[in-house]
Amino acid sequence: MNCRCLATLGAMALAVGVAAGLMAPQPIAGQAQSAQPKAAAATPAKPWTGKTPDGVPDLQGYWTNNSYTPLTRPQNVTKEFFTPEELAADNKRRAAQQAEQTEPGTTADVHYDFTQFGLDRSQTRLTDNLRTSMIIDPPNGQLPARVGAAAAAPGGGGGARGGGARGGGGAAAAPGAAGGARGAAAGAGGGARGGGAAAAAPAAAGGGARGGGGGNQYDSVQNIPIGSRCIWTNSAAPIMMPPGYNPAYQISQGPGVVMILIENQHEVRIIPTDNRPHAPSAVKPWLGDSTGHWEGNTLVVETVNYNPRTLTGNFAGTSDQLKVTERFTRTSEDSFTYRFTVEDPKTWVQPWTGEMPFVKINGPIFEHACHEGNYGIANTLQAVRNEEKKAAEAAKAAQPK
Amino acid sequence: MRSRLWTIPLIVATACTVMLVEVVLHGQARGAAQTAPAYRAPRTADGKPNLSGIWQSMNEANWNIEPHSADFPRILAMGAADAMPPGAGIVDGGTIPYLPAALTKRKENYDKRATREGDPEIRCYLPGVPRAMYQNMPFQIIQGTDYIMMAFQYAGALRTIYMKPTPGPADSWMGWSNGKWEGETLVIDTKDFNGLAWFDRVGNFASDKLHVVERITASSPDHLDYEATIEDPQTFSRPWKISFPLYRRKEANARLLEFKCVEFSEEVIYGHLRKVPLN
Numbered sequence: 109m110n111c112r113c114l115a116t117l118g119a120m121a122l123a124v125g126v127a128a129g130l131m132a133p134q135p136i137a138g139q140a141q142s143a144q145p146k147a148a149a150a151t152p153a154k155p156w157t158g159k160t161p162d163g164v165p166d167l168q169g170y171w172t173n174n175s176y177t178p179l180t181r182p183q184n185v186t187k188e189f190f191t192p193e194e195l196a197a198d199n200k201r202r203a204a205q206q207a208e209q210t211e212p213g214t215t216a217d218v219h220y221d222f223t224q225f226g227l228d229r230s231q232t233r234l235t236d237n238l239r240t241s242m243i244i245d246p247p248n249g250q251l252p253a254r255v256g257a258a259a260a261a262p263g264g265g266g267g268a269r270g271g272g273a274r275g276g277g278g279a280a281a282a283p284g285a286a287g288g289a290r291g292a293a294a295g296a297g298g299g300a301r302g303g304g305a306a307a308a309a310p311a312a313a314g315g316g317a318r319g320g321g322g323g324n325q326y327d328s329v330q331n332i333p334i335g336s337r338c339i340w341t342n343s344a345a346p347i348m349m350p351p352g353y354n355p356a357y358q359i360s361q362g363p364g365v366v367m368i369l370i371e372n373q374h375e376v377r378i379i380p381t382d383n384r385p386h387a388p389s390a391v392k393p394w395l396g397d398s399t400g401h402w403e404g405n406t407l408v409v410e411t412v413n414y415n416p417r418t419l420t421g422n423f424a425g426t427s428d429q430l431k432v433t434e435r436f437t438r439t440s441e442d443s444f445t446y447r448f449t450v451e452d453p454k455t456w457v458q459p460w461t462g463e464m465p466f467v468k469i470n471g472p473i474f475e476h477a478c479h480e481g482n483y484g485i486a487n488t489l490q491a492v493r494n495e496e497k498k499a500a501e502a503a504k505a506a507q508p509k
Numbered sequence: 510m511r512s513r514l515w516t517i518p519l520i521v522a523t524a525c526t527v528m529l530v531e532v533v534l535h536g537q538a539r540g541a542a543q544t545a546p547a548y549r550a551p552r553t554a555d556g557k558p559n560l561s562g563i564w565q566s567m568n569e570a571n572w573n574i575e576p577h578s579a580d581f582p583r584i585l586a587m588g589a590a591d592a593m594p595p596g597a598g599i600v601d602g603g604t605i606p607y608l609p610a611a612l613t614k615r616k617e618n619y620d621k622r623a624t625r626e627g628d629p630e631i632r633c634y635l636p637g638v639p640r641a642m643y644q645n646m647p648f649q650i651i652q653g654t655d656y657i658m659m660a661f662q663y664a665g666a667l668r669t670i671y672m673k674p675t676p677g678p679a680d681s682w683m684g685w686s687n688g689k690w691e692g693e694t695l696v697i698d699t700k701d702f703n704g705l706a707w708f709d710r711v712g713n714f715a716s717d718k719l720h721v722v723e724r725i726t727a728s729s730p731d732h733l734d735y736e737a738t739i740e741d742p743q744t745f746s747r748p749w750k751i752s753f754p755l756y757r758r759k760e761a762n763a764r765l766l767e768f769k770c771v772e773f774s775e776e777v778i779y780g781h782l783r784k785v786p787l788n
Contacts, residue, residue, distance in 0.1 A: 161554035161654060168653060317776045317787060329779040330772075339771050358669075360658045362561050362651040363553060367658050369667060376660050376667050378649060384762050393767035472669065475681040479771045480634045480705075489782035496784070 155405055156438040160361050164381070165405050165438055167359045167366065170471035173348065173446065173464055174232045174355035176202040179422070181241035181249030188249070189238045203230035232355060235443075235465045242462035251422060252456045326492040329485055334417060335373075337485065338478035344375035345395040346414055346423055346432050347448045347462070357466065358473050366400060366407060374476040379409050386412060389428075394418050396432070407436040427454035443467045550693060550727035553652060558693050558727055561652045563758040563765055566643040566735075569596025571630075573711045574643075574751060576603050583623040583710070593710075599643065601750040605713060611744040618712025625777055628710050632778055633770035635666050635682035637706025638699050638721050639737050639751060647758050649765045657688060657695070662768045670697055677701035680717055697723040716743040731757040 158166040176199055190198060206228040241249035319330030326332070334340045343351035348370070356371035364382035369375075379400040386397050395418070396411040411432045419426050435447040443465050451459040550558035569577075576598035582591035607615060621627045630636065636644055646662040657670040670688040677685025677700065685701040704717030723737040733755040740748040780787065 163554070168655070317780075319772070323784070327784040329775045329782070337771060337775070339769060360651050360653050360656060362653055362658075363559065365561070365649075365651050367651045367660060369658075369669075374665065374667070376665050378651070378660055378765055380764070384764075387762070387764055387766065391766060394769055395767065472671070472675060472678075474678055475635075475683055477635055477682055480632075480682065486779060486782060489779060493782060493784070 156440055157405075158438065158441075162361070162363055164361070164402050165407065166361070167407060167436055167438055167444060168361050169359060170469050170473065171357045171359065171444070171466040172233055172355045172469045173235060173343075173350045173357070173466045174229055175235045175237050175350050175464065176229060177235075177237045177239055177242055177350075177464060179242045179349070179462065180251060181243070185240045188240060188244075188247075190240055192236075192238065195236065195238055199230065199234060203228060206230070229350070229352065229355070233467060233469055235467050237465055239463070242464050243460060244463050245461040246458070252458045252460050254425075255453070255455055255457055324492075326489060329489065332485060332488075334420075338373055338482050340394050340418055341370065341373040341375060342421070343372045344370045344377065345418055346411070346430070347434070347450070348446065350464075354476065356469060356473050358471065366409075369473060371473045371476055373478045379407075381407070389413050392416070405437055409434040409436070425455065426452045429454050439465075441468075548693075548728050551730075555654050557652070557654075557690055558695070559652065560650050560657075560695060560725065560727060560733065563647045563649045563763050564733060564755040565647040565758055566645065566753055567756050568599060568643060568753050569594050570599045570643040570751075570753065571640065571645050571709055572596060574599050574709050574713055575605060576600075577711075599751040599753045601752065606746045606749055608744060608746055611714075615712050615714065618707065618714060622710060622712050628707055628712070629705065630663075630707070630710065631774065633664055633774035635706065636661070636663055637682055637702065637708075638668070638684050638686075639723065639739070640706060640708055641666055641668070641683070642723075642735060642737075642755070643753060646768060647763075647765055660765060662765050664768065664770055670695075680704070682706055684719070684721070691724075694724050694726040697721075697725070699723070714744070715739070715741040718743045725755075728754070731759065 156165075160166045160168070243249045243251065246252055317330070319328075323331060329337065335342070341351055342349045343355065348357070348368075351372040354372040358369040358371075360367045360369070364380060366379045366381055368377040368379070370377070375395065377395055377398060379398045381400040381402065383401065384399065386399055389412070391397065392413050392415045394415045396414040398409050398411040400407055400409040402408070411434070412430070413428075414430060419430070423430070430450070430452040433449045433451075435449075436444055437447070438444040445463060446466055447461065447463040449459050449461045450456075550560070553559045553561070572593045573596060577593070577596055579595040580593040582588060582593070584591055618627070623631070625632070630644075641648065641659075641661050641663070644661070644663050648659055648661040651658040651660065655672055657672060659668040659670065661667065666683060668683050668686055670686045672688050674687040674689075675685075680701050680703040682703055682705065684699040686697050686699040688695055688697045690696070699721045700719065702715070702717050702719045704715065704719065707714050718741045720740040721737050722740075723735065725736075726734045728734045734752070735755050736750060736752040738748050738750050739745070776787070
């Protein structure tokens with residue numbers, strides 16, 4: 109029962125989560141020196157050799173990637189790794205930032221209390237990633253320049269920090285083309301599969317059943333970001349970013365296949381490892397189309413053909429040449445390293461690579477029936493309709509007779 | 510006359526022998542069915558029958574699990590394309606043994622089946638068990654040692670079968686499943702349902718007291734025999750059974766594709782709350 113409540117609250121809370129993720133990082137005393145810690149968590153002395161009965165590396169179990177590590181390095185940080193003390197201080201500061209959202213009288217407080225519902229990240233096991241950014245290449249920890257963009261554009265397209273922009277609609281610094289073009293494609297009745305609510309100007313308020321019309325976020329369910337509608341979470345695709353809450357994963361392996369259950373919004377990734385080709389490129393799943401293979405101790409997963417509507421935040425405006433290569437390398441009983449390389453020659457001047465650890469947590473994972481329990485959407489839309497009705501009546505009453 | 514008299518005992522004796530042989534053979538066959546079926550599935554690396562793969566039912570149970578004639582579409586505008594195909598049903602004996610009050614509720618379900626409060630499938634809600642197993646979309650078995658996953662194309666539904674029995678923490682749509690091997694057969698015991706799922710599009714249902722015991726046995730490289738005993742003292746007067754075969758998807762590069770149906774259901778669920786109604 110609790111979980112269903114959380115699901116509902118969670119869906120409603122995504123907007124708040126975005127706010128948390130985007131908060132500008134504060135400088136940390138003493139972090140400017142680039143003292144490289146010798147224990148870079150990613151390279152253990154002895155390789156893990158656990159195998160499944162099929163003889164492939166065993167990645168099975170319950171895992172989390174929960175952390176405050178941002179995708180791109182904050183501008184006031186110059187080194188690649190924190191010391192453990194600096195990390196502890198950074199985690200504490202970010203936890204405090206999250207808690208601040210629930211000050212009585214703030215907007216966030218109306219939604220829910222982070223601490224009370226266990227939704228702030230510090231209440232789940234953190235991975236203790238000493239890296240100051242997930243991005244390890246380019247070495248400056250920033251996204252590479254966009255193709256055709258003005259040279260120095262630090263920070264890339266907004267939305268990057270602390271888990272990335274979730275909601276889609278308009279968060280990214282519009283490489284206008286993508287969202288807009290898709291939005292304009294199909295004329296009346298919607299058709300816009302693009303995320304950007306602001307993109308397709310002439311459509312009727314609220315859009316069609318396929319969404320994408322103009323107007324206010326609360327004109328229709330189709331104008332609400334896909335995360336809040338339980339359609340997609342950035343903890344599943346295009347790369348598995350730490351979600352703000354329920355950051356739990358379960359990996360299962362069977363003959364010729366790896367399955368990843370993402371608790372947040374109940375996403376299931378099925379990765380065949382039996383050398384079969386991708387599905388036809390006309391098939392565009394929300395989570396993209398993945399195939400995998402084993403390279404030594406590493407599961408290598410290549411994903412292409414994403415549904416364009418998944419591609420929000422830093423991925424907004426990417427092309428059909430987007431390819432993500434993930435590498436899962438078990439490093440110990442307690443952890444594996446998750447490395448991802450993102451390529452799209454039409455979008456970035458070079459590929460970029462990031463890395464984060466996953467660590468073990470206790471199972472089992474319970475059913476996150478997000479959509480089924482999403483009372484928040486109906487309640488929000490109803491409330492806005494009520495307000496509009498009240499305003500219309502007030503306006504009518506105020507009219508001179 | 511004499512010779513005829515002589516033949517009678519012979520005929521009787523022969524008949525008895527035939528009957529005896531028949532009884533013995535038949536008895537053997539029956540015994541065999543219980544202990545060692547004719548087909549032995551290939552083994553996984555840990556020695557269990559390998560049920561991995563992409564499977565799908567081929568019947569009309571998702572429309573109505575009881576035997577039924579063809580019928581009108583739920584939405585008349587859909588014409589023959591949404592008309593109900595006829596089906597012989599998957600219920601042993603043909604009729605679900607509802608208690609009287611439950612039969613009334615089934616009728617209510619039927620009447621509202623095509624509305625926002627009707628069939629959960631219309632709203633893209635999780636299908637529950639056993640419906641997920643015959644929903645006319647493929648599902649994939651990912652067979653590990655400690656847990657066996659069943660991933661369903663419809664709504665991205667998932668079942669975790671715990672092979673080390675684990676108590677269910679709370680009620681859910683898909684229930685909580687513990688599994689064990691009985692020779693060639695995977696036996697799955699599922700309960701802790703939330704009672705909100707339907708069995709089909711005509712409103713057959715159970716309460717949150719539903720208890721399903723499934724038996725899945727490979728009968729050839731490309732077939733699984735599926736059988737489930739369904740029990741719910743709040744809804745049915747006695748336990749009853751369903752059974753049907755599952756077929757392997759044989760296409761080259763068969764894959765479980767994605768049917769995330771949330772957005773297809775949103776206009777039905779939230780359309781009345783639009784600022785500007787769809788015309």
